Amino acid sequence: MRIECPSCQFAADVDPAKVPTKGANTKCPRCSNVFFVGPAEPVATQDTSASIICPKCGVQQPAADSCASCGIFYEKYRAVQERRLQSDAAAKDEPATEDAPFPDTVTGGLAPQVPVPLSAASFRFGHGRGELYKWIADGHLAAEALPKASRIARMLPGRMEWRRFLDGLALWSGAIFLALAVIFFFAYNWKELGNFTRFGIAEVLLVASVLASWRLGLERTGGKAALLAATLLVGAFLALVGQTYQTGADPWELFATWALFVLPWVAISRFPALWLVWLALVNLALTLYYIAFAGFFGFVYGTQTLLWTLTAVNTVALAVWELAATRGTQWLTERWPPRLIATFAAGYFTTLAAWGIVGRSSAGFAELLGYFTWLACSYQVYRHRIRDLYVLALGVLSIVCVAAVFLGHNLGDRDAGALLFVGVTVLGISAVGGWWLRAVAGEVES
Amino acid sequence: MKTVARFELWGRLRQARLVTGDLPTAPSSPWYIRAMLGFAGWIGAWFILGFVGTGFAMVMRSAGAASFAAILCCGGAYAIFRLPSKGDFAGQFGLAVGLAGQALFAVAIFKERSASISLGCFMFFCIEALLTVLMPNFMHRIFTTVAAVAALFYASAQAGLHGVVLSVTAAACAVVWRGEMRLVARAELWQPVGYGLALGVLQLAASSAAGEAMLSGLHHGEADWLQRHGNDVGTALVAVIFLAVTVQILKELDIEVSGKEGIAIVSCMALIMAVSFPTHGLAAAALILILGFAGGNRVLFGLGLMAVASFLSHYYYQMRETLLIKSMILAATGALLLVARWALLRLIPAKEGRQDA
Numbered sequence: 001m002r003i004e005c006p007s008c009q010f011a012a013d014v015d016p017a018k019v020p021t022k023g024a025n026t027k028c029p030r031c032s033n034v035f036f037v038g039p040a041e042p043v044a045t046q047d048t049s050a051s052i053i054c055p056k057c058g059v060q061q062p063a064a065d066s067c068a069s070c071g072i073f074y075e076k077y078r079a080v081q082e083r084r085l086q087s088d089a090a091a092k093d094e095p096a097t098e099d100a101p102f103p104d105t106v107t108g109g110l111a112p113q114v115p116v117p118l119s120a121a122s123f124r125f126g127h128g129r130g131e132l133y134k135w136i137a138d139g140h141l142a143a144e145a146l147p148k149a150s151r152i153a154r155m156l157p158g159r160m161e162w163r164r165f166l167d168g169l170a171l172w173s174g175a176i177f178l179a180l181a182v183i184f185f186f187a188y189n190w191k192e193l194g195n196f197t198r199f200g201i202a203e204v205l206l207v208a209s210v211l212a213s214w215r216l217g218l219e220r221t222g223g224k225a226a227l228l229a230a231t232l233l234v235g236a237f238l239a240l241v242g243q244t245y246q247t248g249a250d251p252w253e254l255f256a257t258w259a260l261f262v263l264p265w266v267a268i269s270r271f272p273a274l275w276l277v278w279l280a281l282v283n284l285a286l287t288l289y290y291i292a293f294a295g296f297f298g299f300v301y302g303t304q305t306l307l308w309t310l311t312a313v314n315t316v317a318l319a320v321w322e323l324a325a326t327r328g329t330q331w332l333t334e335r336w337p338p339r340l341i342a343t344f345a346a347g348y349f350t351t352l353a354a355w356g357i358v359g360r361s362s363a364g365f366a367e368l369l370g371y372f373t374w375l376a377c378s379y380q381v382y383r384h385r386i387r388d389l390y391v392l393a394l395g396v397l398s399i400v401c402v403a404a405v406f407l408g409h410n411l412g413d414r415d416a417g418a419l420l421f422v423g424v425t426v427l428g429i430s431a432v433g434g435w436w437l438r439a440v441a442g443e444v445e446s
Numbered sequence: 447m448k449t450v451a452r453f454e455l456w457g458r459l460r461q462a463r464l465v466t467g468d469l470p471t472a473p474s475s476p477w478y479i480r481a482m483l484g485f486a487g488w489i490g491a492w493f494i495l496g497f498v499g500t501g502f503a504m505v506m507r508s509a510g511a512a513s514f515a516a517i518l519c520c521g522g523a524y525a526i527f528r529l530p531s532k533g534d535f536a537g538q539f540g541l542a543v544g545l546a547g548q549a550l551f552a553v554a555i556f557k558e559r560s561a562s563i564s565l566g567c568f569m570f571f572c573i574e575a576l577l578t579v580l581m582p583n584f585m586h587r588i589f590t591t592v593a594a595v596a597a598l599f600y601a602s603a604q605a606g607l608h609g610v611v612l613s614v615t616a617a618a619c620a621v622v623w624r625g626e627m628r629l630v631a632r633a634e635l636w637q638p639v640g641y642g643l644a645l646g647v648l649q650l651a652a653s654s655a656a657g658e659a660m661l662s663g664l665h666h667g668e669a670d671w672l673q674r675h676g677n678d679v680g681t682a683l684v685a686v687i688f689l690a691v692t693v694q695i696l697k698e699l700d701i702e703v704s705g706k707e708g709i710a711i712v713s714c715m716a717l718i719m720a721v722s723f724p725t726h727g728l729a730a731a732a733l734i735l736i737l738g739f740a741g742g743n744r745v746l747f748g749l750g751l752m753a754v755a756s757f758l759s760h761y762y763y764q765m766r767e768t769l770l771i772k773s774m775i776l777a778a779t780g781a782l783l784l785v786a787r788w789a790l791l792r793l794i795p796a797k798e799g800r801q802d803a
Binding site for chain 2: 016125126127128129130131133134135136137138140141142143144145146147148149150152153155156157158159160162163165166167169170171173174175176177178180181182184185187188190389390393394396397400401404408415416417419420422423424426427428429430431432433434435437438441442
């Protein structure tokens with residue numbers, strides 16, 4: 001979208017996605033005039049007013065005064081947003097420009113006197129790759145234009161992007177390799193080394209990692225990498241304790257204690273990957289616990305109970321994560337961690353439902369009831385509130401799997417016709433699912 | 447991709463006169479929808495195969511009948527894929543029938559050639575390679591490429607050439623992904639083949655990481671040097687391919703390979719590859735990772751990341767070295783990575799001007 005300063009008429013192209021949903025005050029890089037820019041003005045295509053995107057619901061539609069999807073009047077919406085922002089700025093009694101990330105966006109972070117169009121600013125890894133290939137396949141873009149189009153889309157890394165990537169890769173993998181080296185070292189149980197030396201090594205490395213994290217600060221990547229290493233080293237230390245003093249503790253107790261000990265710094269870290277490591281420890285401790293006790297109380301602590309527990313724990317973790325993210329917790333805005341948790345939760349619940357169908361003598365009804373309730377809740381949340389197509393695709397895949405198990409279990413041993421029926425039904429469900437996902441893709445991705 | 451971002455990208459392309467007219471309405475299909483459909487098609491294929499096996503029992507008993515049924519299935523799938531206006535269901539059905547056809551080919555070959563596993567695997571490789579070229583379906587091509595790579599690997603294991611197959615697959619994968627701008631005119635063929643090769647490389651690297659014991663059943667008599675060290679040869683060659691890709695990327699970034707920066711970067715990479723050599727599979731995973739990043743391909747990049755994590759986890763259970771030796775190898779690699787990072791940050795200052803790949 002093109003922004004023009006009302007004072008000096010300086011104009012620049014700006015990525016509409018970078019404009020906050022409420023709009024923002026921005027400072028002209030040429031004359032320093034502060035003015036309001038809102039996404040409220042419907043984003044029209046460059047040289048045609050044939051179609052626009054609603055600034056509130058994001059639905060693309062023919063140009064009009066109001067949105068056909070959510071019903072807002074564009075002018076009124078824009079005026080309301082502008083008033084709201086101005087009153088917010090006045091209430092905070094701060095310079096208006098500090099609220100706006102816009103000057104940086106417009107100037108690409110360079111000196112304000114040097115206006116640089118946004119199109120020259122930011123690298124976005126893989127941005128628009130799928131679209132470019134589709135446009136080539138559909139004949140909208142010439143195949144030989146792909147290199148130039150890729151540069152325009154800024155999807156390919158340049159020198160500085162490679163530097164950043166290698167910097168992060170070397171730092172993270174270096175920290176993880178070193179922490180794993182310590183774990184492997186203690187797992188070897190080198191008796192000749194002596195207890196004093198072994199505890200000394202473990203404690204010194206643990207304290208050094210924590211100190212490094214504290215010194216570097218958790219807002220820096222180095223500090224986070226050091227804290228991740230410290231988290232892994234706690235496990236090595238606890239294993240060493242068990243090894244040396246023969247505590248008789250079960251493996252699940254090691255992981256449970258590990259999760260408990262690192263919880264305080266995980267809680268203050270504001271670091272999604274560390275929360276995932278912690279959740280993995282909890283999952284592992286629970287699994288080992290049920291494996292350890294299944295022999296004694298097979299009825300109470302059977303596989304079904306384990307699956308129920310893992311499903312419940314991961315679903316609660318997912319719900320808490322999404323709730324915190326939707327309430328504006330900045331460090332939780334990345335989508336990959338909740339998607340990873342959702343993948344595991346869906347996997348556990350699908351296995352549970354399949355287990356219920358196959359071993360119906362126990363409590364198949366409860367499993368299926370729980371599964372469909374969970375599915376309905378997930379649909380409601382990810383279709384209408386958070387709008388995440390990945391989780392919806394997971395749900396479709398889960399339904400396909402459960403349907404295959406259900407039909408296969410009930411009809412599979414009859415005759416060839418029944419097998420064909422099951423196969424065709426499974427394919428039909430997946431085809432309908434694929435069609436539905438594509439149909440909602442445009443809406444969800446807007 | 448967000449609709450607003452699509453609009454913006456289309457606008458930029460139009461400014462550059464690469465496209466004309468309004469933004470096309472249909473967005474591209476995300477990878478996970480394709481993956482979901484592919485997985486569902488695979489499940490469906492088992493039932494179709496069950497239907498053929500149960501309904502026409504003689505198909506499973508005779509190699510000739512199985513071959514005939516396989517040709518019918520693959521021919522049917524081809525006809526479905528070639529339909530001028532096919533819906534999602536037809537595509538899914540074609541995929542499942544095609545996969546069932548491949549399984550029937552395997553039944554036919556190994557019924558007839560049960561004495562010679564290598565020859566059977568090689569015949570299966572030829573069929574899968576042919577199907578990859580002929581079948582005009584994205585997911586089907588991924589499946590056939592992965593199957594072809596696996597078949598060639600087992601066909602060559604008896605001669606101890608499985609490591610060479612791993613490296614040839616890795617090289618083919620690198621050629622496809624590094625040359626995708628040139629191959630884009632036939633993207634419908636090369637993209638699925640590229641993904642299939644990437645999955646194939648990781649699959650073979652996993653076999654390599656599992657050790658020679660896994661392939662010992664294929665050897666007659668005492669294994670020779672090549673048979674015993676095939677996995678080492680494969681890992682070493684993959685490391686060389688990794689370095690070749692590094693050199694090519696440096697050239698693309700206008701960094702002189704013979705200059706100070708180039709020599710430092712290549713030496714560092716070579717050293718890391720050498721030190722981490724015993725961690726079989728890591729070189730292949732690192733290759734997929736940099737191919738993904740260099741091409742702006744998030745799916746390939748994610749696959750590489752997952753593979754790195756998996757091979758590292760598996761290393762704990764690898765039986766070649768003691769835990770003490772493994773610990774030393776990991777410590778040396780970790781320390782080297784941190785030193786390399788320190789050198790990189792000094793070698794290339796952060797405020798250097800941006801250059802495009």
